[in-house]
Amino acid sequence: MAKTVLGSVSLGYQLLWNQLRQLGGVQLFVGADDTAPVDAPHLLSALDESWSGQAPTLLLSVQSPRLLADMLDHGTADSPWIEVHESLLRDPAMAQRAHRAHQRGMKLIWRGEPGQRPSAALASCFLRNMVALTAEEALAGLRVSLRKHNGTDASQSSKVTSPVLAGQIYEAVASRVLTEHCLDEQKAWGVAGWPMEDVLHGYRQQRIQPGHRAIVRLTEAIDADDSVEHIELILSEEPILAYRFMRYANSAGLGLRTGIDSIRHGLMVLGLSQLRSWLLEQLPHATSDLNLQPVRTALVLRARLMEQLLDAGDGNDLRREVYLCGLLSQMDLMLGEPLNAALARFPVSERVTSAILDHSGPYVPYLEMATALESANTQATRVLCDLHRMNLEEVNRALLRTLSNARPHPAKGLLLV
Structure with missing residues (x-):
């Protein structure tokens, strides 16, 4: 069987949760072998065909800088959200690609290491940020949350302010209380993963x-x-x-x-x-x-x-x-x-x-x-396909079908017994 574009990449995923604790989005990790170029427009088209209109928001975390650059060059306003990591933006060529993609209407997500934030020069290019808090920032958020729960008057307490901002995505939040602070008190767009x-x-x-x-x-x-x-x-x-x-x-x-x-x-x-x-x-x-x-x-x-x-x-x-x-x-x-x-x-x-x-x-x-x-370890998918003689394209299609059909099913109303 001829190799298709979905057979040329390996995938993994992480779920994004909103304030209602429903699936607000899916972070899809995309791994590719840079020795075998992947057709970025074809891949974006294949993902679009596999993703239903009622599916959660799709965020692509492309692990190959080469493939990411091609996606930024060829994506459109209708493409999935695409993450661009701060480490790659240090390359002027990649930063310019991100700027041009934003001008074409692509929805870009900034991501960085704990404590990092996007530079002022590029911040406007991103729809929102995916932020990892440092230990000190997490502690500050917990202190603010505790102060709110205890009803402490902010003017009489320490001047600690929360580093959590509304509309952003927070990842690697290991505490239930801090997650509630992000979603319920600070109105974050979502959290990546769940504690x-x-x-x-x-x-x-x-x-x-x-x-x-x-x-x-x-x-x-x-x-x-x-x-x-x-x-x-x-x-x-x-x-x-x-x-x-x-x-x-x-x-x-x-x-x-x-x-x-x-x-x-x-x-x-x-x-x-x-x-x-x-x-x-x-x-x-x-x-x-x-x-x-x-x-x-x-x-x-x-x-x-x-x-x-x-x-x-x-x-x-x-x-x-x-x-x-x-x-x-x-x-x-x-x-x-x-x-x-x-x-x-x-x-x-x-x-x-x-x-x-x-x-x-x-x-x-x-x-x-x-x-x-x-997980983000997309190489493990390739290893298991070889070990169990599974077709990589069929594995990827099965994953996309599963994630695309994942949506909340609320009850119609109150039960009267």
């Missing part, structure tokens, strides 16, 4: 409950007589609820003769009426903590990506199993217990447990690839 460890650490003394919104959406779907396929889709997008449903479907109290090894199997055996009753039992304990939503979304995206990586001819049952493998692969984060204990609580196929616990079996290539794509 997953710190958010989940706050639940170390209690169980994480299913999301209120998901339970409401499911109940609404059942009441509207939606298809089983749609109900299965909604349930599979709430990791904790899906896990609990699998445990419930296999509980001794139901007295089923055979084990339930998939969400679809459980829905068909239990029926939607019983599902609705069970959901209403979960509702009083459900959580509305928005800080958990990015954690859930990240788990679901890994599962969706694994599903997309399968060959088109693979059956629906296999796709469901691979999806479940991805969803369960990080369930220890949500449950606060080891994966082997979590997977022992209901029947799971040996293919799934082998991939997650032993890193063996037929699902390992998909799990390893989906995991590798969650």
Whole structure:
């Protein structure tokens, strides 16, 4: 098969979260071999064709200076956002390219090292900045946040001001409190990545409950007589609820003769009426903590990506199993217990447990690839393609399909019981 432009680059991604804790954008890392030139206009066209109009904002972080220069020369006002790093702007030729691209209407994002900001001469060329705070800046932001929460009069306290500015993107924010300061108090455009460890650490003394919104959406779907396929889709997008449903479907109290090894199997055996009753039992304990939503979304995206990586001819049952493998692969984060204990609580196929616990079996290539794509290390994608004999172009297309279709699904209204 002839090599296409999407087969000439390797990709990775990071998610950008907005104030609503919804997916506001995707930072797509683009790696290229500078010994084999990539056609920049063709690549921009291929990305545009793969990105739907309802998809999150696409930000390209091009790791090849040569390819970045070509994109700046050939991009248009309709092109994705393109990041230009401060280190490259020291080259007068690259700075001039950025200036000309801005004049043509391209949306450029400045990015730099912690503590850096764009020079006054080039600042106007950028739509917004992607900023990494220094330790001192992060501490200043935390102090301002604490002062606001304590209701301290600024005129009577220290003259500490927040380094976080409205409308910018902040990356590598490891603290939940600092993230809330960026998004909620300072009105940042978004944060790149999510402080997953710190958010989940706050639940170390209690169980994480299913999301209120998901339970409401499911109940609404059942009441509207939606298809089983749609109900299965909604349930599979709430990791904790899906896990609990699998445990419930296999509980001794139901007295089923055979084990339930998939969400679809459980829905068909239990029926939607019983599902609705069970959901209403979960509702009083459900959580509305928005800080958990990015954690859930990240788990679901890994599962969706694994599903997309399968060959088109693979059956629906296999796709469901691979999806479940991805969803369960990080369930220890949500449950606060080891994966082997979590997977022992209901029947799971040996293919799934082998991939997650032993890193063996037929699902390992998909799990390893989906995991590798969650980073800026685009070279790892090429290595895994060689190792598992996967087609690089098909991997990239699967990633773009998955990310392009990732969008929030709010409930229609309040649930009246």
